[in-house]
Amino acid sequence: MSSDATVRVEGRVLKLTNLDKVLYPEFGFTKGEVIDYYTRIAPVLLPHLKDRPVTLKRYPNGVDGKWFFEKNASEHRPDWVRTMRLESPGSTKGNETVNYVMVDELATLVWLANLAALELHVPQWTVGPRGGKRDPDLLVFDLDPGAPATVVECCRVAERIREVLDDDGVDSWAKTSGNKGMQMYAYAPAKDTSEYAKAVAQRLAQELPELVVATMAKAQRTGKVFIDWSQNNPAKTTVAPYSLRARERPAVSTPLTWDEVEDCEVVGDLVFTADEVLERVDSAGDLFGS
Template sequence: MTRGEAAKEVAVRVEGRVLKLTNLDKVLYPDFGFSKGEVIDYYTRIAPVLLPHLRDRPVTTKRYPNGVGGKWFFEKNAPEHRPDWVRTVRLDSPGSSKGNETVNYVVVEELATLVWLANLAALELHVPQWTVGPRGGKRDPDLLVFDLDPGAPATVVECCRVAELVRTVLDDDGVDSWAKTSGNKGMQVYAYAPAKDTAEYAKAVARRLARERPELVVSSMAKAQRTGKVLIDWSQNNPAKTTVAPYSLRAREKPAVSTPVTWDEVEECEVVEDLVFTADEVLERVEAAGELFGG
């Protein structure tokens, strides 16, 4: 599909799968003029580096059928009208699914599933830090994440300083780490799981840094404590929680992306704009530098 292609409905073949795409000219990012066709184009072109981060991970989507300025909703259960080739996995409910005992999640294994979700205006893709096996069994977490959330007037610049502190602690423990922007206000630091209980490990690191650098870091969720500081949200390692996937779009004024960045970029960040990347910019980054996420 080419950028700017517009039609009410068009049939396309994606790696042997036939899909019907609708309303490609519908603008989902009004302030930026970014259409659903361009969303699908972005996810199609970024798929080689995105799909490995989605594989075997139940996905929760944020859907924006009327664009980023309209009503939106989280979707955990796979839509009933999904194609029969879309992989799903039924798991116990994490406790937030309106009393349902199980959730039938989509698992994105191939480009066609990614395109199908993009056509549903599933702009944001969120995944847990654990995977499922070939028969749907839930595995232990394989990833550790520190979600860095700035309290105004702190910004991603302060998040970078905290990310460097987190990296130093992990380095001391012999754990390699890598970073990405959230595509919103903050950023995340990831590592391969260094402990059986990743939440407890992350909590210990967060509390340690909050004690050592109280002028910059908090580990408590209380908003009153967060003004001008950065929350290290260790709770994202709770198996019931998800974090925005690398290379996922975000529903902001512009089509910003949760973008993998180098540690040099983190260290050199001085203004917010240094770490804000749109879909087109991320595609250019990947073409120039390849995959930057995953150690």
């Protein structure tokens, strides 16, 4: 039996291929299930991708196979896939451009899932309808634990960052990374987001030297949580909320309540698979930014 199918998605016609191909071998999770997840999560995912150029992390042979980042939209894309040509954020010459995919409709999301684009990464800034790059609207702290520290220690650091932001009148929210750590977000304060994040990270590294490090050197991270403030650099991207991650299981970068952050005592408290995230959204809606 063929594992290909031609489907109509909101008026768009797509050919889906190799739907039975297992992309998460340990979990037996197929490409068809990846497409199903992204289709069902789209109502809460798409608003967080809107107007943000997407960088893809593709796994055509599954999470155990070779993978690659893809910024430029495929030349073989359907003609209805919207793209935006922008100056490459990391360009030193000032004349390098990238033709990014803009994921603003379900059909585009399904098309990407069919390409085995398991992970979707976005910047903290958006673009206008004519390609003008806007100032960052989000502030992010990427909390990366150095073994034997885990997401549990990340939660303790996140609580402290929240207190600092609260004192500055800045509301914040959190999600798992879907990997080892987690991320904290806030609407960008009226100041340089990168410098502000750096100042917060350095302050906490001084206040909690046994738990927090604010420098890139991996040798200093053992048993501590690295607050990666550099994710606010316009050239950087962070995994999108509700994106799958290429781990042994189909884990998801999952929005959290602050009660869940405060109550976390073991790693398993904050590991959520695709099916579990769909159940969470059915029950509580979109927790990201709330």
